Amino acid sequence: MTAMLVFVAELSYNIFSVLAVFICFCGVFLFIMRNMMVLRVHGDDLMFGGTGGVLTHSPRIPQMKMMKVHIPFTFKLHESFKSTYAEVECEVSSQVEYSLQAIWGVSIRELHLALWKPWSALRDASLNGSLLQGHAQYFTPPQARQPHGEETLSLSLPAPELELGTPPRLCYPLVIFLTRRDTRELHPDETVALVNVVHIKDSVCTLPTSILAQYLKQANGQLSCLKQLYLATGNSTNYDEMGVSSGLGPALALAEPCPNNGAGSRDALVASGPGDTEGSLWNSAGEQLCVVCQYFPLSRALLPCRHTCICASCFGKLDRCPMCRSPIKSYFCIRGEEYMPPEKELSPCKQRSPRPQQGNGPSHWLHDWNDRLTDFLGFAR
Structure with missing residues (x-):
């Protein structure tokens, strides 16, 4: 009887250990998949001592009044x-x-x-x-x-x-x-x-x-x-x-x-x-599109390189000129940006990656704990 009790105790201990490891593995896997872009960008910073090619949140770049x-x-x-x-x-x-x-x-x-x-x-x-x-x-x-x-x-x-x-x-x-x-x-x-x-x-x-x-x-x-x-x-x-x-x-x-x-x-x-003439640069046969997205018309001139090649939507995702790769120190607008949808009219420092709607149930709890863990590890959401 004693031997049987010892066997059951060891078996239950091993099952709980395996189950705990499996749950931890699944949690880490889900965390990595959800934050893959954040980990990639910060990983580039840690490994190579610089910024990645694409930033999710560029620092606030001052606008020149012209x-x-x-x-x-x-x-x-x-x-x-x-x-x-x-x-x-x-x-x-x-x-x-x-x-x-x-x-x-x-x-x-x-x-x-x-x-x-x-x-x-x-x-x-x-x-x-x-x-x-x-x-x-x-x-x-x-x-x-x-x-x-x-x-x-x-x-x-x-x-x-x-x-x-x-x-x-x-x-x-x-x-x-x-x-x-x-x-x-x-x-x-x-x-x-x-x-x-x-x-x-x-x-x-x-x-x-x-x-x-x-x-x-x-x-x-x-x-x-x-x-x-x-x-x-x-x-x-x-x-x-x-x-x-x-x-x-x-x-x-x-x-x-x-x-x-x-x-x-x-x-x-x-x-x-x-x-x-007013607007002629931008409306002829659909030309003068942003060189990054090729969808919105270009509207911002980058300084000091003076390349005029991107729209307001793509500007918030870049810290270097897409043409010459020089750092963007400031910029000014050469046309109105009324083409931007309302959800895109945020300043670069306020733009965030899209996230699911929060609601009741397990998904809300999972996202809440994931955000807490992301903040604890020091990654930007």
């Missing part, structure tokens, strides 16, 4: 790799009456001092031909021009050669001013001049002919440096970085205020060319 301004001019170099001092071809268009002047061998320092002058002084100097007088090697007389569409112009150096010295040079080879001739009172935010700084390839400085910089002058005196936004053109494999070397076309550009000693900081601007 104001849109319109540029009545466009300026692009035409076949810039063939341009020489004897012939520089460019394409110009304007929606307003303006003055065009090409100035050769311009002092870099004096150019920037002149650009910071009030708009009235800059306009008067441009109209009477005294702009940068004494601080450049050759001038072409200012040409008064009426509004026109895209037109090809050919510019040539009036003398055999420029004296620019060896790099680093203190002079720009060519600066082209497009200045409004309006004498009426303009709105303070209205664009009054587009200044194009052009490098021309020569035997000393063999860099390809290109536009070094473009400056935007507003009637309120603000001076901004134009930088193109890189726009996707329908899908992630067809990517157009238009305007990086050819100049400002009918796309969007970021106008970053130039620093000026003693002046307060100003907000950045989103500048659009004459070819951009």
Whole structure:
């Protein structure tokens, strides 16, 4: 009898041990399956010391407040790799009456001092031909021009050669001013001049002919440096970085205020060319879709890389640009985001992974304990 009791006790102990191990195994299995994405992301952090490729909850990325301004001019170099001092071809268009002047061998320092002058002084100097007088090697007389569409112009150096010295040079080879001739009172935010700084390839400085910089002058005196936004053109494999070397076309550009000693900081601007009508970039044949989901239209420009390629829905899941993989420091919206469903209009820091509806019964109890265990282990829900 004693032996039988001992056998039953050992058997019951073994059965309970096996059952307890089985229950624990099932619990761990269910926990891992439900939190697979969380474990994968945090596992990448622990193993490789970095963030995973996709974050469930990206940190709050600040939004830059932008104001849109319109540029009545466009300026692009035409076949810039063939341009020489004897012939520089460019394409110009304007929606307003303006003055065009090409100035050769311009002092870099004096150019920037002149650009910071009030708009009235800059306009008067441009109209009477005294702009940068004494601080450049050759001038072409200012040409008064009426509004026109895209037109090809050919510019040539009036003398055999420029004296620019060896790099680093203190002079720009060519600066082209497009200045409004309006004498009426303009709105303070209205664009009054587009200044194009052009490098021309020569035997000393063999860099390809290109536009070094473009400056935007507003009637309120603000001076901004134009930088193109890189726009996707329908899908992630067809990517157009238009305007990086050819100049400002009918796309969007970021106008970053130039620093000026003693002046307060100003907000950045989103500048659009004459070819951009309201909404035309986004509604033509269903193009300009987010390169990640290919469903919603792209609406956010990422900084500092300036790639404009994702929608508001995908933005909350990323911490790096999907095009160049650089970290996203801030962003700004280039269009309204009314296309977003109500449940998607949460800020990135408030978006969470979908979870089942909680209710009564065993499922509610299981989810409750699972959430407690997840919090105890330090994982994000």
